Amino acid sequence: MRGSVLSRIRHLGAGWPLATQLIVLMAVTLVLAQVVNFLVLVVTPPRPFVIVPLNTVVKGFDTLIGAMRAAPQAAWPAIADRASTATLRYEIVVNPDFGDPPEGVMQLMMRRTAQRLNLAPSAVTARVHGISRYWRSFNAELAEGGAETLDMMPIPIQAGILVQLNGDTWLEAQIVQGLGDRAWLFGVASLLIAAVLTLVPAAILFARWLSAPIKHFASAAEELGRNPRAPLLAEAGPSELRKAIRSFNRMQQRLQRFVSDRTLMLGAISHDLRTPIQRMRYRVELVPEPERARFNADLDEIEAMISATLAFVREDHSAARREPLDLNALVGALCADAADAGQPVQMGGDGGRIVVKGDPIGLRRIVMNLIDNAVKYGGGAEVEVSVERERAIVAVRDNGPGIPQDSLEDVFQPFRRLEASRNKSTGGTGLGLAIARTTARAHGGDVILRNLPHGGLMARLELPI
Structure with a gap:
């Protein structure tokens, strides 16, 4: 529920x-x-503001002044303390800090208090604690609004009225609770x-x-960029996003049909080409040596190019199986096989487990292509597997002449080779690196070539972990 x-x-x-x-x-x-x-x-x-009418304060002053005149000065603080209430405190203050001169309502309070107590105006003053600047401005507005006519004038918050007892000794009446609780x-x-x-x-x-x-x-x-055969996206979310998803799904379906039609067409072409090639092989048997061997080599190269072309097209938009695999173990096994075959291949690194999700066959093809190129053109391969910034790295280094800087990207183009020779034993078909990069990018990674500072070339395979 x-x-x-x-x-x-x-x-x-x-x-x-x-x-x-x-x-x-x-x-x-x-x-x-x-x-x-x-x-x-x-x-x-x-909590409500504590408001004490001015006449209450004046009556308290009158009572306390009379009591203090009849008592010694040492007893004045005790008399003031006994007269204090929960809301109004009387206190003896010596040499008080008056701060800024009172204005507005405070002046009216001082004058009215002096009149009711029959005291000289200089014997009564007032002060505001803590917020005098704002209170003065507020009081000035109240005074302009006719506060002069009030018979019972409230004591402002955080304010005190002082009456001079003698010399530097004053009696102050102050509200107990101030602006905030x-x-x-x-x-x-x-x-x-x-x-x-x-x-x-x-x-x-x-x-x-x-x-x-x-x-x-x-x-x-x-x-979709990794796997064009990924399932269609369910239409969900805001209406604008649903329209975008609907268009996206239609685009994906068109791409799938295009790739499927192209693959079928190339498969049919491959089948049709192999039939006349086979007939040519039968006729080549009638040709005397050494021409026969040269004809057979040309036919072998044609068949290899056809097979490589089909492999490139299928790899370009294939929906290969993805599964978790230990990249270090996969690369180590390929290096060991190459070394057993007598190739100068060495593997470094710590040998720790590095798990990636990918197609085992496709990843083996990439690594083998990079190793074969290093052995063929660089005299040997030094292979190392590592992790950088949440990406698995397979670095294949050689000691060869490297590649011209302006051709590092050109070698990834299909049928693009730096050698002028079209001999399969030296130049290949020109699809190896193109297939390697296509497969790597289908896995969300890439293949990058880089010339080393002290000579040689490094082929770098990057894969997401």
């Missing part, structure tokens, strides 16, 4: 246009953000952090949900 519900949620809106899905994603995100804001206000409502701020911060930790994974899941069909489409395109 749970899996069914999750599956329905995952496929909900899968066929909508991409723009619609993005709009829904943004709308859901905004709704979730507003839900979080609502929860912040409900679960941790801000630490417990409330901590609760809000905790809830916001929890919301972020919840919304971020949800956003990641939404993003993956939107990008999954596109990633699948990209993987299918990559697979």
Whole structure:
């Protein structure tokens, strides 16, 4: 049941246009953000500001001043402490730091307090703790709005009114709770952090949900380059992507038909050519030596070229079997076979297991071609298998003359040979490297040739791990 519900949620809106899905994603995100804001206000409502009427403060000043005048100065702090309440604190302050001069409402408070206590204006002052710059601006706007007519003027948050007792000793009335409650701020911060930790994974899941069909489409395109006979891609995702997948599948089907028709045509040509070649062999038997041997060699070369051409075409777009195999073991076996046949082939490296997924026959053909070229043109082969940047590398080095720098890519063209001779024993058919690179690229890799700094050539086979 749970899996069914999750599956329905995952496929909900899968066929909508991409723009619609993005709009829904943004709308859901905004709704979730507003839900979080609502929860912040409900679960941790801000504590109300403490507002004390000015007349309450003035009455407290009047009582305390009378009591302090009748008591020694040493007892003043205790008297002020006893008069303090949960919201209003009275405190004796010596040489207070007044900060910036009061403005706006604060000036009105000072003047009204002095008038009610029958004190000189210089004996009453006020100060704001911590946020004086913003409070002065706010108070100036209040004063312009008619605050002069208020009979009960609230004490501003984080503000204090001071009355001079004597010399440098002042009595200050200050609100106990200021602008923020630490417990409330901590609760809000905790809830916001929890919301972020919840919304971020949800956003990641939404993003993956939107990008999954596109990633699948990209993987299918990559697979088509390696295997043209790969299965067709299922039509899924936004409507725009479904149209692209439909066109992509039609293109893949056309490519498959083209490759199949070309392979069938070349197979038929090969069959038709071998019949007259066989008749020519019968007639060559009537030719005296040594012409007979030369005719047979030419016929053998023609048949080899036909077979190599067919192999190249089939390898170019084949759907060969892929299976995990130990590349080190495969290359080691080929090097051992070549050495047993008397060829100067050596293998280096640590011999560790390097697993790749590929066609064993096709990979053997690549490595053997590179080894044969090194032995034939470089006098020997030094083979090493390694791993670089998550790719398996088979490097075949020789001590030959190398290849001109401007011809390193030309040798991969079909029937392209650097030798002027067309003798099979020296120049081959010119398809070996072309087939090797085609096979490597069908595996997602490549074959690269590079001249070594101190002479010789390195043929490098790269395969994904």
